[in-house]
Amino acid sequence: MMNNSLIQLHSFSLPKFPSSSSTSGFSSNYNINNRRRRCRFTRFAVSASSVPLLDLPLLPFPKEQILVPSEYKKLHLYEARYLALLEESLYKNNSLFVHFVLHPIAVNETFTEASFAARYACLVSIEKVERLDVGALVFIRGIGRVKLVEFGQEQPFLRGLVMPSKDYVLLDNSELDSKVSELKEALHNLNSLEIKLKAPEEASLQTQTSNALKWAEKTVAVDCDEAFIPSLAERISYSALQPVSGSLQSELSTLQKEKLRAMDIKDTTERIGNSLKYVKNNISIVAAKLALQSLKIQ
Template identity: 60%
Template structure:
């Protein structure tokens, strides 16, 4: 699934193949010009680290393209400004930038224009870059949630200061560990059904869900402040928020709503319980699809 970053004149919808449909264009200029006080440092300003905050490049997306921790995405970057953002991110060995959402909010007063507010941000790691004749394919991975403190510059690309957001630990470790184990078992069962649903020649040993789960359980050797790396239980709680094989458009829209909710939750146990509900629902849907598939094959 590849997300195409739009042309500079507008913030276009992200064209995702094959399951997502283009969305309306969003004008980004009113947000930058009138809503946020901006600073304009030198073009080659490097990342800064100050007491659990980072100044990083920001890549904006529409509200229906929330990225959650542990999730993988492939971007097609081809504009000069986004190639510059990529080069700046790769310059540092941590290879990080921020994937954030622009949430359209109607401006007050008589102006018909729309203002924007940044609500959701996910620190992302660049995992792979493939050079193309035009631009590059960039594989990214969500690491953890961040809060946007201040926009720093617009040109040649947007940057901002961010601080980490992690769950409040309100429960006993044994209670959370039990929920994590249950969710992992449910996701492995879901993966087995997803593989069966695919044609045998296309079957993969690892779906998007188990790919996220595998990554969430790894020890992350990231070169950044440890506060930006959520605990394993928090990372696992996001792993269920992946599209499953054969998902319909309505199911994908529901998943986006689940992602928005998960990014707002500050209790790991609550998110684990919601993730378990989602895994069970997806398992039931896939079981029904497999039953229909078996009937069609007779």
């Protein structure tokens, strides 16, 4: 039995990954084998109930570039297919598309064609576009998890139907509110330390953590069915999963694992607990870096 969070793809040419860079300055180009691969496709049945669906362009990324709700990211799109996707999103889909992870999976030992899984899909809103001589810089925000229920290729880009995938909450509101408040306090403490680490003279400097938290606390203004918008508590639970100023590669690898785990969790309180541990660990790391920074200044 295949996990219902996966979709196997069929009968389309595997796309090249677009160049992307986060606001922390990391950038990479994702190139795949030049030969034309074919993939398998499975469509999941959706009950004919009131489940809301959106028909949107889809943009694939490798697992290392997973996007979580609340996260802000900068993409450089320059290939014709992705510029066509951008125009489609801006003018026909209320500035929305879906960011998802595409990676190989094992089907069986005798299967010789490429097989890929589509996972960790996140509804994305385009917040800003800067046109360049070659392509465009596109600033996006992760809104909420979605599940792909139908997947295909509409030349020249991928397109599919998605449904919302939100948490369930086991605790009463008062207990959940207490945990949310504790996480927010930890995030504010981390932000205060990050500002000192990045530039002591610029006390108003905003970090990615602060940016994500401020977005999460606002009423989300996205032109789509409200069922796709996560609850306040769920949005805040993701806001901790941002790169910390001056992160080492080992720390970024830890963040990657936390983001993958967070996208699999369906209980807001569990994710908040994990996020709180992650933030407290980051506070300790940044505090140690600040101590070393102080010694160097002396």
